[in-house]
Amino acid sequence: MGEIRKPSMKTWAAIFLIIFIAIGVAMLPQLNEYGKESVISATENEFMYEKSIHILVMLLMGFGFLMVFVRKYGYTSITATYLAVAVSLPLYMLVRPYLWGSAADISITNISMLLFAEFAAASLLIAIGGPLGRVNTSQYLIIGSLFTPLYAVNEWLLFSGAVIPAGAFLDTAGSVMIHAFGAYFALGMIIMLTSKKEREIAVETSKRSNEFALLGSAALWIFWPSFCSALVSVEKIPLVAINTILALCGATLATYAFSIFIRGKIEVSDIANASLAGGVAIGATVANVTPGWSMLIGLIAGAISVIGYTIIQPRLQKATGRVDTCGVHNLHGMPGIFGGLIALGLVASPMWQIAGVTISVVLALIMGLIVGFIASRLGRKEIPYDDKEEFILPG
Amino acid sequence: MGEIRKPSMKTWAAIFLIIFIAIGVAMLPQLNEYGKESVISATENEFMYEKSIHILVMLLMGFGFLMVFVRKYGYTSITATYLAVAVSLPLYMLVRPYLWGSAADISITNISMLLFAEFAAASLLIAIGGPLGRVNTSQYLIIGSLFTPLYAVNEWLLFSGAVIPAGAFLDTAGSVMIHAFGAYFALGMIIMLTSKKEREIAVETSKRSNEFALLGSAALWIFWPSFCSALVSVEKIPLVAINTILALCGATLATYAFSIFIRGKIEVSDIANASLAGGVAIGATVANVTPGWSMLIGLIAGAISVIGYTIIQPRLQKATGRVDTCGVHNLHGMPGIFGGLIALGLVASPMWQIAGVTISVVLALIMGLIVGFIASRLGRKEIPYDDKEEFILPG
């Protein structure tokens, strides 16, 4: 039984071009919406607009450059980021209105639709951090096209009220729905997307590539308060902003301390990544806790994340032979679940909270496995962690 | 007949210092304005303020770092960006009130004046992308000083109502007035600013320089919705933001596909540049079309831009012997005209729309030619695409 013959780069480019024209055409009827009044005031729309731009910074500059840490793979990391954003935003906006949602949330006469789409894109970017460097650009597009509707399904399970009662699951800024879902989707995928050869190859970095990663990290740190406050009511924004920042401060300091405790010296990729774990973990409860607690949650999240990078990931990788390139399990997976579980102390019924976390993680793992399988059948990257197969390089 | 003896760096620095002190002094009378009430509400001013900062990101970080792709010329690219911004913003604010404008638009008691000045700076940065690397810093200042009032004249022709009836020319976010004008001005200039020697020299890039260019590109992509929505009414902002983003998504995907179709592999400078062509092309009609159309417009604009970089530019360069360093014709020229022509389907009188496009392109070409001639007489860069003539280099 031989390998399926993989389509060429050009064939894939043509297929995706057709898909994108189709998406554009499929969106044309939505134009009718534009006669309608927005249910959100112009001022509230404007406030959300600002946050939607801030989240775009996180997507393209934040996640994008954080993934440039792979020395010979910077062009692909950024291109994959561009493609993931460009595929998920329109696809989500196309799919979501057919799936669920009140007019207030999803009409394209207000900005919240864009925010929901950006959250989907964020979760997708987390997911591709797992197999980063071992798939080619067409596979990123395949993953993005399949991930986006599946993400919307999980969102429907958690928040539409059809399964879990409306309001019973607390996850204001997506510790679970965005971060943990993306991370466990990544873990599902890498089971299918790590070849034997790739288990042995070290991911190379350089001073330059790590400095770009720090830039991406800074972009995420800075705009995280807008990620957390994008959909909260206006009067909650000061609290949410301060809580988010204190959680990030806590995680930054814990990262510094634990990086030294465990490694003896500071690993700069810990600083770039684990410092953000406070933002991941505070997401679920950011509108419900106080600044002091936010800082403590951040401290714990930073510690969890560094322990993940230094102790858990190497063991997991050895045991399973699977490579999580960006360590998304350490930054988004464990801190995301931790964030979801903190909410247990704040919700009316802990059962629904546990149900929400469990649904997200299990669905992500299974769907990641399936999408990883499909992607693995439809492409193969020959030289891992290197741009040269697909890009024209200078000199 | 010998060469005019070129003034030294110090002489030019002194001349421009005097010019800038003069601008500052000339602005002093405008202080009277500050007793007056703003005709715009504080809230609207604040919304525009946010966008003015976003556009500053596009100017200094976006255009600036996009031009760092020339390997040995990064210092000059950023310095030229700083100087172009620093010369055009005050000069525009000084000149515009004498030229035209109602109090609502141009008084410095409201922020719209700053937004108009930033648009002029954006158009100037596009223009200097043409001769980039073949002129020295004093020439960038000369170009900037002459470009800014000429840009204001074109703005007057298109929108003051004195020539084209008010409202007859549709160009909400400047596909024509900002992008095409800057690009054809560049084409005019490079006729005068490409020496025989320079026709043969390849523009060198490196991995580092291209990664910085991708960062600049990301800054432009991210904040483009604020460029497009800066001057639309508040209730139009959700539509404009979503349309802009979908146009950029479309262009990004088309760039990916056409880069592979035409080159066989991906050229990362296509990703960095042509992905933005959707933002250029949607500018004219961004407040009048629907999301589906925006995506389709973006797809076409991305394709046009890649065809420009891969097929049109090399032929044009061979035929004319002129070098468009950043390929501004491909990113801003053709997509800008395309954007202006889409509006033909939406305006009351197509004649005025065609008139506006024609005026902008013809005026830009002629004025670019003249300004290029003047600049070429007032300076000469000896070593193209290299910082070392004018900058102290490390090591």
Place this chain on the structure above:
Amino acid sequence: MGEIRKPSMKTWAAIFLIIFIAIGVAMLPQLNEYGKESVISATENEFMYEKSIHILVMLLMGFGFLMVFVRKYGYTSITATYLAVAVSLPLYMLVRPYLWGSAADISITNISMLLFAEFAAASLLIAIGGPLGRVNTSQYLIIGSLFTPLYAVNEWLLFSGAVIPAGAFLDTAGSVMIHAFGAYFALGMIIMLTSKKEREIAVETSKRSNEFALLGSAALWIFWPSFCSALVSVEKIPLVAINTILALCGATLATYAFSIFIRGKIEVSDIANASLAGGVAIGATVANVTPGWSMLIGLIAGAISVIGYTIIQPRLQKATGRVDTCGVHNLHGMPGIFGGLIALGLVASPMWQIAGVTISVVLALIMGLIVGFIASRLGRKEIPYDDKEEFILPG
């Protein structure tokens, strides 16, 4: 008398981890605040929120990457920035309510508390620019922990009304309180934090490190209007924004001219730094002068700053044997004092204005000396301007 035995990296990490847990715990009682109504409207809070994010860009991306110019020290520069921000924001928020302030200013039910904390962080980042490269990460944390409450004390002296009458000292955006205080604190510290060996060692840069510094510079330039307008009344924002931008334009152009006048060629670190001196100098009077004056103030500030870098700093360094790594005296010290003194023409009583400047400078110098002494006793960096002692390096 032997050296005090310095604690190890791990010991310091443990000490600071405990301190940070303590801060988090100490903040817990502040939760009571959250039942209260904000005295600021939701809209005003939102406007300030936007500016708080912009200032975060200045802190982490601006100051952080501006300090990456030291070639072998990029990891530490960014890590020190992260740590300085992470230590100063919570510490300021913890300390300030015990020190002074009306509910309107300092309650954590509104965002102004966060803005005040960010100003403290900005001043701290200026201060660490002095000894940058000659201390290790635990010393940055020590400096940050001691600096933050001392900064709050100076703020109390200037603005609480207890010493200088309320409103008598004009310093709207902190030319004196933030910039000059941080800079003279740095000068105090470097007296204690420059070893004999370090006096001889040149600070190495590279093209890459300088391009990152230019990126940091651009981030500061772009968002400076939000720094200046963060706390002014909404109707003043257009004037403040335009004034700030014109001051930056003026400084950028003066930097260009004076860099050439004095050095013969352009030094790119002048462009990166002195261009910002206009923002520093305009701070005190930004809400009280007109655009023309702002431009002229910026021109003078840029000139002062370049003269500082080229003429004053080398002589000062030779005379005193102390190294101001980032030249904070040239960018924040002299332009800050200059800004404070411009206000002499605008205040009711010049005496109080001079008193405010004098208090800030003297207090900063003395406290910097003491904090520098403490820091010098509690750590020693063996290899200056190099990451390798404390960081795991690639390859």
